[in-house]
Amino acid sequence: MAIDTTSDPHGRTLETVSTTFEVLNVLMENDGAKATEIAQALDLSRSAVYNHLTTLKEHEWIVNCDNEYRLSLKFHQFGIFVRNKSTLFSTAKPEVQKLAEETGETAHLATEQHGYQINLLKVTDKPAVADEYHTEKLQKVSYHHDTASGKAILAFLPPERVEAIIDKQGGLPRKTYNTIVDRDELLEDLEETRERGYAINDEEEIERLRAVGAPIRDNAGNVLGAVSVSGPTSRLKGKRFREELPETVMSTANIIELNLNMKNRITSADEPTPENP
Template identity: 70%
Template sequence: MSPNRNPSDSSRVLQTADTTFEIINVIKSRDGAKATEIAEHLDLSRSAVYNHLTTLIENEWIIRTENSYQLSLKFLMLGVYVRNHNRLFSVGKSEVQKLAQETGETAHLATEQQGYQINLLKETGELAVGDQYHTQKLQQTNYHHDTATGKAMLAFLPEERVETILDKQGLPSKTSNTITDRDVFLEELHEIRERGYSYNDEEEIEGLRAVGAPITDQHGNVLGSVSVSGPTSRLKNDRYHEELPEKVMSTANIIELNLNMERRIDRPNRK
């Protein structure tokens, strides 16, 4: 069963469709898989797996190569469509690009969906590091508690929503700096609300720091967040504690303003 599913919805789930999505996820996670591997992983008969694979091939969602089944580029077209129709992405893209260019580091635009952090965009400046690592984050859901973008969003979400997310995900440790105590983490979120921006001080990966800020609508609802990350050798002292927080909050503010102005164009008579 999908980790995002409400148990009360289980009675309405079509088992056949559910299995098809599980097969897609196995092919993705293994960067291609044979039918026997899929059958063993999901504890299904090979004939059942072949039926699902044949349906996916007929509908052009997967392809069969000499050695395995692979996801087709049809998923790419679907993903590009979804991202390009996301208002936060379309409005925020140019500002995140500017942020990366001005700082020389890696800039991220993220949002929250189904309790997870979804990275919509990664832009790199001339000094940016870890391009492959940051690119991989675009291809998966991420927890909030160990990133600047994630903490910036959690800090401004309703408390009940935060508690639900933490109940579901916990606070797993990635480094010795990751906050794993719930009370300490909630206090951290309180401090973020007070100052308006968040830190990731080697909490996600050793040697990497980041500064993030929330992006909200005119009612204070969280739409997403923006961040800048880089090595500890450059993100330190005044640059880490003053310069970058100011730049990140300014970028978030501009994105918020552009979203509000776009909304007024679409609905000129609404407040």
């Protein structure tokens, strides 16, 4: 990602930082890489790449294993710290665990940041279909349009934000034969989601896998995230898929919303005021 440095006296420093992040992205996307591979991927000289790698290694952000560079576990520490500091995560975690136990399926907690779906938690009550795939999702950002939690979030965002998210991800990439790839069709689906209060994923992300998701909102109606349940089409079908699970998922979302509201009230009450310093 090129940065314009013509009008910014500190632009060269910002450009260097930007390149460092690009190096980190290459290491993450490839699960490690050699300096020459990074240089080729970013169209940089090997000496320039080595400068970034040396700095990252000195600050313990990467490790060198047989001339292949990998991200260090320092990222794990930061990731866990950020997630655990999330009020949404700490409040929703016990309810997501209960949801998995009650349904016998895989329950998820997700939110939106920078236009992508961030998967905060996955709880499986028993060995689940596509378990490896869902575990991998926790390590990556995802698009919204092909998941139940993602569509539940999009449905309650401002229309201009939805358009910006679709544009940022380059449209609506197809995952399966059921993925919604037409913008107008997606907007209609989101309208239906708003009307009924929950979203469905009918083999739109993975074939033979369905999901039901509901938004988590604050008192002002702002969407904070979504909770969902996924499982194989052999179990998520008929009345269970269209009626029972939606009620259960929406109930879980409502409980999380109530608990968040109570936490916010307690926090507000503890804040000093002119009358109660």
